[in-house]
Amino acid sequence: MTVEKIENVLKNGKGFIGFTVAGDPNFSKSVDYVVSLAESGADVVEIGIAFSDPSADGDTIMKADLRALNAGSTTERVFEMVGKIRERTQVPLVFLTYVNPVFKYGFDRFLAKMQSLNVEGIIMPDMPLEEQAEFVTLAEKYERSFIQLVTLKSGNRIPKLMSRASGFVYVVSSLGITGARKKLTTESRAIIEKIRTLTDLPIAIGFGISTPKQVAQFDYADAVIVGSAIVSEIEAHPYDAEHYLENMVQAMKAAR
């Protein structure tokens, strides 16, 4: 079996992307959880590489990063874990991490490793347009996608962001950081309409989406990204979350 391109799996406009932190609560359970997300219907799985100071993340993911670091997370161990995941599922994968762990591993070496493990893309919330040139050039060399984030404040930066985009476009639903929110606005609709005039890439929306009802609200995006809600299930049931994750993903998929 081969790993499909993200662009293709999100084509039907009803995509679901699930997020989990590698090594939360430990590395063997974490492999199981990625597999269960994939088997329950997640079209893409985003794997977080824990960082000591995750500045774009709220409390829920911050605590998960800490659990993973306490479980001995290192960049090398995350790569080993992906190797094990690849023995069990061919779901498209992307990494989410901060620039420093990637910088310390070496941009070139990191991207080469992604290629060998068939991880298609990477999201780094603290590497904006202004600082991307070197990394994006290398990502092209290794045929990896650099996922661009677009926010409610991006405005006239959007065309430039789109000229560098690959894989999918990640629209940030609201201001602030990751984590469940009671209410989400649909301000992102206009942004997504604007993005569509500039790219054919699928558009996913994330940040704060935690219930099937909220998932349904974003029917104008090609995919929704759910992170903190999944991480909360793992926090609540560290060693037997499979069943809870399955129910959640199925309910969210049904709401698409």
Next chain:
Amino acid sequence: MTSSKKGYYGVYGGQFIPELLVPAVTAVADEFEAAKNDPTFKTALKNLFDEYANRPSLLYHAKNMSTKLGGAQIYFKREDLNHTGAHKINNVLGQALLAKRMGKTRLIAETGAGQHGVATATAAALMGMEAEIFMGKEDTDRQALNVYRMELLGAKVHPVTTGTQVLKDAVNATFQDWTKRVDDTYYVLGSAVGPYPFPEMVKYFQSVISEEARSQFLEQTGRLPDVVIAAVGGGSNAIGAFAKFIDDPEVDLVGVEAAGKGIDTNQTAATMARGSEGIFHGMKSQFLQSPDGQIDPVYSISAGLDYPGIGPEHAYLKDIKRAQYVPITDDEAVAAFEYIARTEGIIAAIESAHAVAYAMKLAPTMSSDQQIMVNLSGRGDKDVAAIARYKGVNIHE
């Protein structure tokens, strides 16, 4: 001192921030560029410095100490005599004025020892703005007096309970708050760190220290100092003390970092001695971190110096060998704190005591016709209780 790309100092600097903050940070950069070329802004700031902050600060010849140590003549640049008791006010007045110019109504800031928080709360009170200060929980405990001081000034203080609960976590929390409420809010970053334009802007506002000191030396002694010594955490008082001497090659520049319990222990904040290149808090610089890029917990008796990184221009000045950086331990700093209290009748901040401690080592190796400037960045009232605790003295707080 030119560099290839705006906001970079050699390989260091940059703007590693979330897309959500780029428009806000760019707006600050544009406004700063406009303001620094605007005579109205410059006059307004000068007036605040002279009529509110008590500038210029004294350049004081510490004769007792110079005689006792038996070497170079030691001069203190008395930033401790500024309104609010530290150099922090220089930068805060500049940035608050800029925020006002941008039409912002709410100031947010991180603080370590509390001095920057107090200065921000002060400027907000003066200019009729809201202030919210983020301070590591551990620091709110060891600097309780400053917390109450900020509250008296009308600011809201948020103890930060994430991570190691000190300065770096306060910086994280303040950036996060900014992403939640970016339209009416201005982040008054307190040190020469973070994304461009902050390192450059903080240097610009703090340069008043060396601008004054340079002419005071010429006036009082007829020549420039041989050495300028300043404590470095993020590096704002040091970059301000160095700025106008950088182009005088005969002036040695020395930054003093907090070694905590020693640079060979894990209880240290000596970034230059122990760190490596990394990208964090919006900048490429030197950081204390694991080989994997996880930021290390750091330690120093000084809440203002226990920061795992350093401003990008300092990293550059070290690389090009224009400045050197030396570690001073808690024990040495406390000894210096007591020494200048008894010798010169000055209770200096524990941060500044790190710089004094190095001057005490250096002066005896120099001749009596040479001169050292120590930047006395702040006063030590806030540290009295902590020093008593350190010495095991019960002062019935």
